[in-house]
Each structure stands twice: as structure tokens, then as C-alpha cells.
Amino acid sequence: MLTLDGLVVEQEGFRLEAGLAVPEGAICALLGPSGAGKSTLLSVIAGFVAPAAGRVSWQGRDLAPLPPGRRPLSILFQDQNLFPHLTVAQNLGLGLRPDLRLSPADHARIDEALARTGLAGLGPRKPGTLSGGQQGRVALARALLRRRPLLLLDEPFSALGPGLKAEMLDLVRGIAAETGTTVLMVSHDPADARRIAPLTILVAEGRALPPAPTAALLDHPPPVLAAYLGK
């Protein structure tokens, strides 16, 4: 279980409070108007931004002392998820050993992950030669290899067309189900939430509310969400 306990985030002219828990294995969307702090909240959980108060814990363990790379999570950003000068296989390899001193067994696992994400045979290519969808799959394959119990998605697929995006979300759902991964996903499209996230955290007016069932929330939105959804 991911717990945000009396969390306060402060940045120049911006404040966000959060007190909530996300059950293990859940897929949970973060919805809310832009600028509400959805990405910032993920940054705090991932360890890039230090909270002004409160704590983030996973299975009861405070994450504060851990640097981002040691936290039990993987994160996919909006862009720059891959190093353009490294091959696809090397980019995946970073998920296993950040120093890239890979054993034959590691290479086998990389090939396996490539196959699982529909990228078989693309290992030697550089990311620049791949399509947007393929790049997203590489990033997901790496998250798969890292086997961290928590996956944070900061709109990594927002640049993809609707069809491709749906495909990627389904891939996320499949992988999460297989591995029991807990997923937190920032989105500004309610359809994304409906598609794979049974739970939704509403981030608005300086607060992140505890997760609520997505369908109910979207069918009967509170006023702030209604305004955002244009209802």
C-alpha cells in the first residue's frame, strides 16, 4: 500500500496537500485541471521534489531517505524516457544494471522483455529510429525489467494517437496484472481512466483526494471536476 501521510508540497506560489492511501495492485488515475499539481505529486513520490511536510511510505516504510533510483518504483516521463545515444537493448539494460555490466542471463531477459512488448529484434537500434509508439514500449519494457512494485506514469503516451495510446494502456494493464504492479497514472483524458483505472484520485484546489471508484466519480462529478470535464 502506498500511503501519503499529511503530505504538503510547496513551490513558488503553489501548495498541495495530500492524505491518502492507494491499495497494492491497484491501477489509479490522477485527474484534475492542468496546473493542479498532478505531475508534482508524482515527482514527490518519485523523490525528485522534497515535501515541505508529511511523508510518503510504501508498505509502511518511509521513502524519504531513499534517492529516486532506490525507491520501489519506476517512473515514465512525458518525454526523454530514453537515452538517444544508447541502443534500445542498452536502454533496457539500464533497468537491470545501471552500470550496464550485463551477463548473458541479463541479455536473455532483455530479449524476453522486448518480445513481451512486441519489440523483438529491435534491440540493436537507436531510439531515434523508432516510432513514437515503439519508444513508449521500450520505456515500458524497461519498467517491466526493473520489477519495481510501483509504476508512475506521467503522461508518457500523451503524444500518441488515440489508437496507439489505447494499445499502450492495454499493455500497461496487462503487465500490471501479470506482475501485481501498483500503477499511478496522470491523465487529463477521462477516457484513459475509464479504460484501465478502476480508481481515480482527484487533484484540484490544492488537495489530492483519496482514491474513489472511477466510474462513479465520472458519472457524478463534484463541481470542480464537472467544470474541468466541461459538464
Next chain:
Amino acid sequence: MMKSLMIAGLLAAAPLAALAEEKPVLTVYTYDSFTADWGPGPAVEKAFEATCDCDLRYVTAGDAAALLSRVLLEGQNTKADVVLGLDTNLTEQALKSGLFAPHGETSARFNLPVAWDDPVFVPYDWGYFAFVYDKTKVKSVPASFEELGKSDLKIVIEDPRSSSPGLGLLMWVKAAYGDRAPEIWKALAHNIVTVAPGWSEAYGLFLKGEADMVLSYTTSPAYHVFAEKDDSKAAAPFREGHYLQIEVAARTATTQQPALADRFLAFMTGPEFQKLIPETNWMYPAVTPAGGLPAEFQALIRPEKALLLPAAEAAALRDKATEEWRAALSQ
């Protein structure tokens, strides 16, 4: 057991130590071009070691000023037995430090244009400052500072704040003209193309053709005759006389080898050392060797009057003279 081993070791080492001690070491501090392959250093070392049964070791600094700096910094702890290469602009500072001791060398009869009876510093070579020009280019040669100031000739001089020849020129004008020095400098202002940081830069500019004359030494033309078979360079004799630069050596007050150091100073004024000087340092030897001077030195001008302010007086004058120079040339 341990003790006897140590004693055995000491006994074994003793003959070696005695062997090393057999030859006393004489440490001579000097500037680095003295010890360069083509400088007098290597031949001097060989010749002196052949007579002294000692080990002569050079320790070098970049130039005369760096040499004195080093000795001053080391103070009482200096390893130098002899310091060779100070010039008359530096001796006052050296003397005041108390780091140098009177020498025992007295027998030499110096061929200097001035009487020399300094108890501490022993000269090994000397030269006159002079303006050097190209005979093929300069037709009417000035015979004094006043004539130079009236001419349209362009000259390069050295800065007295950064170089020994520059300071020498300052003292030359002061020694020749006294209180009229500012007036002379004002008259020279339009002749001066530029003021170089040191002799090398000034002479380089002159050879490149940037000026008609350069402040150098009366002996400079000899180099061009000897090394380049070029007799076009000459020094202009000045009526008011020429200022001297004398290069000296001295033994330190802290030397553990006073006798050997004195022996070196005596050797320095002897023929073997002195005959090396003209064609390595391009200065006059302090004691003319029996065979006389090399051919290329014969044609050089010999000024009739030599100028040299006593070291203490020159040192006392320096700040005022520099300020006069600066003020006159800054207008």
C-alpha cells in the same frame, strides 16, 4: 640481535659514506642560461672540478632577479655556497639581506673601467649600455642623449620597472645629467616607439625593424659578427659616457665550505673561466685573458668615459628617478 644487525649495517655503510664525503660539494646558484649547453657553465664545471677535487653542482633560477629572489626566500637556510649572476642593480638589495659574506679573493687585477674594491661581490664580466643600430639604415648617428632627442630616430627601450637594462638606462641618464634628467626624457619622448618589458622583447623588436635603435650593450654587435657573419650592427658612442653593468658573484654567509667557495671565486677571475665569457655571455671578461679578446670584440667601440653610481646611491635614487621617467613620458 637487532642491535648487532644495526651495528653491522652501520659498519658496512661506513666506507660508502666516507667515499661520498671524500669529495666536498660546492653548490653554485646561477641563472639558467649560464648552465645551458652553449653557456659557460658546463666548461666551467669541468675545469674547476679538475683542479678542486670537489663536486661542483649548479642550482638554477630563470634569471638574475629570480636568482636573488630565491636566495632571499631561502634566507639562512639557503644551500648555496656561491651565488653567481647578480648584477650591479641587485647588489645593494643582496648586501642588505646580510646573506652574503666578504670574499677572501684579493689577488685579481680587474680590467674594469672603474676601480673595484667591493669586499663582498666579485665581478666576472661587464659591459657598457649603449644604443645599438643598423649601419645600413642609420646614417647620421647621434653622439649624445641630447642629439638623439633632437633627431627623428625611433628607439625601443626597456621598462625600468621590469628589467635590469631599463633600470640601467634610467641610472645612465641620471648619472650623466642629474637634475636635468626629466628634461632629457621629455626630449626623448617622441623617439620612443615603445617600452618593452625586458631586453629580449626590445632586441627582438629592433631586429624586426620596429625601431632604428635599441638599448642594449656595446658588445651586442660582436654576436652578429661571430654567429651571423653580419657586421651591420654597431653601438653609438655617447659623449656623456656609458653606464656600466657588472655581473658579480659572492659567497654566502652560511656556506659550510668557505675555503672552497673562495677558491671558486678565485678560479672565476682566472683565465680558464674568463676566456669562456666573451663568446658565451657576450660581455667583457672582468680580467682580460692572456690571449686578449676574440677578434669580433676588436672592432667594438670603447667609450672614453664609464659611468656607474655607487650601489647604495643608485638604490636610493631609484624610486624618484622612476617617477621622473614616468611623469616625463606620460605627458
Next chain:
Amino acid sequence: MARGPVAIDRGAIWPGLAVLALVLALVLGPLALVLAQAGGAGAITAADWAAVRFTLWQAALSAGLSTVLAVPVARALARRRFAGRAALVTALGAPFILPVIVAVLGLLALFGRAGILGRALTALGLPPVPIYGLQGVLVAHLFLNLPLAVRMILNGWAAIPPERFRLAAALGLAPRDVARLIERPMLRATLPGVALSIFLVCLTSFTVILIMGGGPRATSLGLAIYQAFRLEFALGHAASLAALQLALGLAATGAGLMVLRPAAFGAGRGLASLAPPADPKWLARIADALAIALLALFLALPVGLAALAGLAHLPGLEAEVLRAGARSMVIALAASALATAGALLAGQAIAHLPARSGRLADAAAMLALGVSPLVIGTGAFLAIRPFADPVRLALPVTLLANALMAFPFALRILAPDLAALRADYGRLSQSLGLTGRARLRLVTLPRLRRPLAFAAGLSAALSMGDLGVITLFSDPAQATLPALLYQRMGQYRMDEAYGISALLMGLSFGLFWAFDRMGRKDADA
């Protein structure tokens, strides 16, 4: 993303802070030792203050002129493509890395009384170019620094994302609009850094000011320090003056950084994938061609003349000179490695520190530009003597001093790219636990190939030119090439000196070119 209370990546910071601490120790340590030896500071005289005024005045003029004149040339180079452009961009490093005396003699071979222009004017019955005086100081400083300013600004142009120009083209913006909307903000960000760097370089100028200055009106703080050390043996006075020089450098850096973070010396991206739109009007074409041609001539003639003067004497050089050349190469490569590695670590720390502390660290690093070789040399002598024979350590001291001198330049080159790297890939690296040596090997080195090569090449070439700090304990048996050059000049052997300077130029530029070339070998994306 605003820089809020961000979790600090300590692993990226402490090695760089250690480097900065070492740099500060190397800058301030010798000064403290000299002060201690002197038993206190000496008073600064009225003549010293006059020197300070002229020093500041000429440095400000040199920096301003170089910067202003560099803009049209850089713009012309940025928007025109022609044969030999890449070679010209590389050659822009040449004057900066020449030993000063060689550069000055080269300039005089063009502008001097006996130079090409001077003789031509005399033949026409005209007076020679009045090259000696403040104008001469400025011409020499322009010659030494303008090319570098052009290259820095050119890199600013190259760093504008091609998308901006594409957008401008799509909107049909005229060159005037492009200048206003895209180029002016870039210049606003770049120029203060360019001007500051040149100001700092000219602040410690000494030989140029004396030779080109034409008389005691043109004087400098550097000369005052030299005088105090070498003619007066007044260590306290020398230490005060050296501290004043450092303080002036620090004040200038502070003021410069307040205006803006200094932009890069640039990453050597001479060949951007998309050039800014070339103004098709014939007037603009002529202006651009003229700007490029004038710069090329202004560079090539003195450098060529200086090289020519020595070329004939190259075959006659003795084995001793060649050995000194090899020695200088080794020192240059080692100093370059030290300076570049140090700058990489320091730059990384600066990029990862909160903005304000980053600037402070940056300013501290620039202090190394204000050091006096005499203070470093004397300090090193005082530091080593109680423990060892300084002569034995002459070469290591030279190496360290050269690395220290090259360090701020390497840092200026690397800092902006390190900041960009952090912005682009910092979080990704952190999220993957990619830190320390692995990050250096897998991300930093491959991504920063070009600026690293440029920094290493410039550092190596600068080190070939030598700082000459070891006059107190120089050993002719281990002389470096610049030391031999001066030694030969001091012994009438001008021809040999010219030969040595040609060799020195060849080696310096060869090193610079080889590194630059290495950086251009294209890494993917």
C-alpha cells in the same frame, strides 16, 4: 519545471565541490604563503592605483569591442555556408593559444613600422600605422580574443533549436523579425558571458600592454606585481597587489553573473543542422562576406607571418628543442586531462546545486583567471622547499599551474552543456539509479563528447603556451618549449627563437585541431 525544494543529488555534487575547494586552495594558498613569508601585506601606492585604472579601462574597452565586433561576424558565419567554413571555425581558436610574444610579433609583422602595412604606407609617403598606444593594446587584445568571442557567440546561434527557425520560416518572418524575436534574446543571454571572459583575460594582461602600449602611460597591475616581486623584492607589496587583482576579478565576475549566467565558450557545434535564414538581399550578402573576410584576414595574416618567420629555422633546431617539445606535449596533455576532468566534475556540481549556490561556486571557479604566475611560483617554492628539492618538482608544478589556468576556460565550455544535460536527462538518470561513475561513462561522456573535446583541446593548447611559473627553480635540463623560446631570445639567438615559436605554434594548433576533430566525429543523436 520550477526549481523548488528539489531533493539534492549529493553524488553529483561532492566531487565537484572537492575540485572547487582544490582550485581555491591553489589560488589562495600560494598567496597566503607569500603573505606569511612577507610577514604582512604592503600598502598600495598611488602609482598602483593609476595602474589599476588603466588596467580596468583597457580591459573594459577590449571586452566591449571584442564582443560588439564579434556579433556581425558570428551572425555571418551562422547564416552562410561556404567552402572552408568548418576550417575557419576551427582556426578561430588559433590566436588565443599563441604565446603572447609570438602573437605580438606576428601582429607587428602586419601593423608595425617594418610590417607589411607600415612599409606599404611608407612607400606611399604616408606615416606608419600608429600602432603603439592604447589603440595598439586594443588591437592586440582584439586579435587574441575576438576569434574566441566569435566562436562563443556562434555556439549561441547553434544552440538555438532549429525548430525556432523553422517556425519563423513557416510564419514568413523577415530577417529583421528573426533577429528581434529569436536572435536578440540569445545574444542577451550570451554576450555578458563573452564580455566577462574577455574582461578577465585582459585584466591580467602584461606583455601586450607593455609592448603595444608605447610608454609608461599604458601600465598594468601585472607590471606592478612583477616590479614588486623582481625589482623591489617586496613580497608584502606584491601579495597586496596580487590580492587586489584577485578581488577585481571576483568583483567583475560577481557583476557579470548578476547580469546573467555567463554563456558558454560553447560546445563547438560549428555546424548546426539548420542554419538561420540567410538574408537574401545583396547588401546583407556583401556585409556578411566582408565581415568573414576581414576576420579571416585579421587572423590569418599575423598568424601566418609569425609562422613564416620561424618556418625557415625549423630544420636547424637542435635535439634539445625537440626534447623540450616532447616534454611540453606531455605536460600539455596531462594538464588538459586534469583541467577537463576537474571542470567536468565542478560543472556537474554547479548544475546540480541550487541556483544561488551554483553561481557562487561558478564565481569561485573563475578566480583562477586572476592568479599571478609569480605568486603561484613563489607559493609553490615556499610550499615545497621544507619537504623536497623544488627543482625536482618543477615539471609537476608547471603541470598543475597550467591545469589551474585552463580550468576556468574548460568550465565555461562545459557548464552550459552540463546544465542542459541535467535538465534533459537528470531525472531519468536518477530514476534509474544511474549515478556516479556509471552515469559518467554511460551518459555524461558520450553526450558531452563535443564540448569535452573542445575543452580538452583548448586546455592542451593553452598549456603548450605555458604559464612559466617556475622561474625561481627552473632547470634548463627540463625546460619546456616556451621556456626555451625565451631563453634563446635572451641570448641573441632570435632565429632559433622564431624556429621554436613555429614549432610551438604547430604543436599547439595540432593538439587543438586533433581534439576538436575527435569531438566532431559524430555521435548518434
